[in-house]
Amino acid sequence: MATTTISFVRRSCFLLSLCIVIICSLKEGYAFEESRESNAAESYLTHTFEVSSLFASSVCSHSTKANERESTFKIIDKYGPCFEPNRSRALPPPSLTEILRSDRARMNSFHARLSNKNSSRRDMIELNAASIPVIDGSTFRTSNFLVKVGFGTPIKELSLVLDTGSDLTWTQCQPCETCYKQTEPLFDSTKSSTYATIPKTDAVCKYVTRPGTVPPSAASLCYYGIKYGDGSLSTGFFSKETLTLSTDKITGFLFGCGTNQKGDFDLEAGIMGLSQEKASIVTQTAKKYSKIFSYCLPSSASSTGHLSFGSQSLPSKIIYTKLVNKKSHYGLDLIGIGLGGTKLNIPESVFTTPGTIIDSGTVFTYLPPLAYPTFRDAFRAAMTAYPLAPTRPGDDLDTCYDLSKATTVKVPEISLFFKDGKVVGFPGKSSLVTYTKTQVCLGFAPYEKGDDETIIGNQMHRTMEVVYDVARQRIGFSPKGCT
Template sequence: MATSISFAGLSCFLLSLCLVCSVKEGYAFEELRESHAESYLTHTFEVSSLFASSICNHSTKANERESTFIVVDKYGPCFQPNQQRSVVSPSLTDIIRSDRARIYSIHHSRLSKSSGRRDHIVEPNSLSIPVKDGSAFSTSNYLVTVGLGTPKKDLSLVLDTGSDLTWTQCQPCTRCYKQTEPLFDRTQSSTYVNISKTDSVCAYVQRPGTVPPGAETLCFYGIAYGDGSISLGFFSKETLTMSAAEKINSFLFGCGTDNRGEFDLEAGILGLSQESASIVFQTAAKYNKIFSYCIPSSASSTGHLTFGSQTPAPANIIYTKLVAQKSPSYGLDLIGIGLGGTKLNISESVFTTPGTIIDSGTVFTYLPPNAYPTFRDAFRAAMTAYPLTTGRPDDDLDTCYDLSKTSSVKVPEISFFFKDGKVVGMPGKSSLVTYSKTNSQVCLGFAPYEAGDDEIIIGNQVQRTMEVVYDVAGQRIGFALNGCT
């Protein structure tokens, strides 16, 4: 009997203990869920801060560095010529169209390099020009001002990591589009030098099928872009002024005398790719193939483009590996994407098969068609507090919100997961593009890439306010928060 009582007591004790354990485990599970909810990374900001104002907000970061250019949006008040003219920003449909043209240019140039052939644009006069990596100019909107020639003439050039050749329009000009600054007159510079077609550096550029009379012995270049824009002219040497104390002598550039297409405001392009003619490689001895930029948060703010390493280095910078085979574009080993700091359940092969590049000239970020819906649906689930708009500015932008009934908005952080284990979180604010300031409407700045493009592109909008460091010599790219205000 005593044994029976003892067994019953032990059974009750064990049952009570199990119940206590179950309750404790239940509380622990709830605490874990609450902790996970608290760790879901979001960014809250004023809705008004998404839209550009009429007053320029200058970042002070550029003034703290040497070898630095100020970066401005050519459609905003920080671009001084806009104060003398009426400027209309492109619509989201225009941006998508130009993005598609740029992606075509990048993709087909890469294919032609690997296959040994080149796609060409053929003009009515049978002038055949190789399509190169580069901009669709109507929306390549970030400009830097450089000094060219002696005496120095200031010119506003497009910041472009997808182009190798730096070029500007030149007088005497056969056919030139209207730009903001006076055209560069090579006859008025004491340091301008023509390059012979037999010079070894002439191999850095492509010669068109025909050249104008008088240019037969000179290095005459032809470059075409995916949107049909072209530039032809003389590959030459000139003095490039970066600051009052820093100049680059015998800088190789294109002196364009025949320029046509989707050009607007800018005087030309500043090539930052991984090829020999780019400013990155021409200044390798001085800056060790290192440059960085910060794209401003809106059209009414400024950013910067810096050459050389910085001391001290940007705080909390995260480096990930550069993929060399994506040259001349800058390739990354992306294996996944996440929201709120959590990686989405998408197979890594979806990202690794097409490959990824980061680009300063493409505006939106383009994901594989079999990854985009999962990402979009997760984003929508995190944004249920805000109504989706019924009308869309473009079929590619299918997630747009009406924020007119709220003064602030909470957006999940977007994370990029890389093969080397690095995770880079982008500010939630940079995931949104503005649609209608009057109605406070914004859209998710991501879209699926089209069949045949087969390449993920991290565009410039999601990079906004980040310090993006290109250490080409070290074969890595770094990301740091709060690069410019």
């Protein structure tokens, strides 16, 4: 991203009758201003920033937050300059249509799991402190994020997709029957002194689903199968290995050694499962990290964020709200949405009846059909200074702007209201999806009829430290977690 000087001006900010806490996530290196503007009889907190700051640069800007922490993993975008292997391969970012298609497939699989359809075989079968840098990457040709961890002895570093909606951590392994092309060499278990297979009679084999057909070599061994909502799949040996998280070694870590992968995977070596299920890395490291992890997703493809395990490196100021049980997913008690601390007139039941999920693998934020038009119209009313741009037929994103004649843009803050009285404000910049200066879109859409949950996608998480305290069943938010 382009680098300029920060300018933060608080012109006027008032307390509402409720105890409203406003979190402002400021992007270091941008001219940035916070103010309240009257618009259609409402007073909204707005963020002003340079239009040029919406676009990634060709140079990687590493987050200093990650460097300040012990045992930090970087989070990286695999389509940006921070993913070093990309230097040898020019890879275009996914299109808006590809992202929407992937989001839709992911939401369909969530819906199937949560509604107990095919309960015997789910549509998505997830067949101290340590911290890792996180990279903005894209599995299934979308905008997801990568972290690099170590497998085996000696250590082989592999880039995995950070996924709070997946149970199992897996990577492609040699010898591979069917594998997609990844950046790093495939993991070779025969060259690791700490690798071990698991008999199918072992109790932990129940953590994964065994596919209907297994190769003869796996007849007596634990064999897993995962099928994702978009048809992508991974099958292989459920095994044990030493996992290295920065300087910490996790011995006997259960993971999938995948020998057959099909679908729209690209560049990444596999998936890091961060759900609440028994096979997830969160549960497996519970004694060491107390079921606490946090991440800060980078502001763009040319920046890095971080992933941390444990509580020692958490920010000092965090707003926590209750975690709601959504099986392996992370649910929130959302009761409303608004702009700049002002709650929109939408019945709470519109959100509470279906429920809400926060997910690192879904890109955009999807609202109930009864809530989206009110939110969209309020956002448009606050953005009348900028001309609307046409959208492509069939795309879910229906609110785009032409910013080609603007040097700065003023965007209302997005406020989420929770049942326990907590209010969290996300910077207006996080609500925008940029393609060109003539097409900058609101990254929200209505979910289709038949879907049940509001989903807060990863575009909204950017630069916010999101804390998952699974042991205490709460999720926290802290501003300025990374740049």
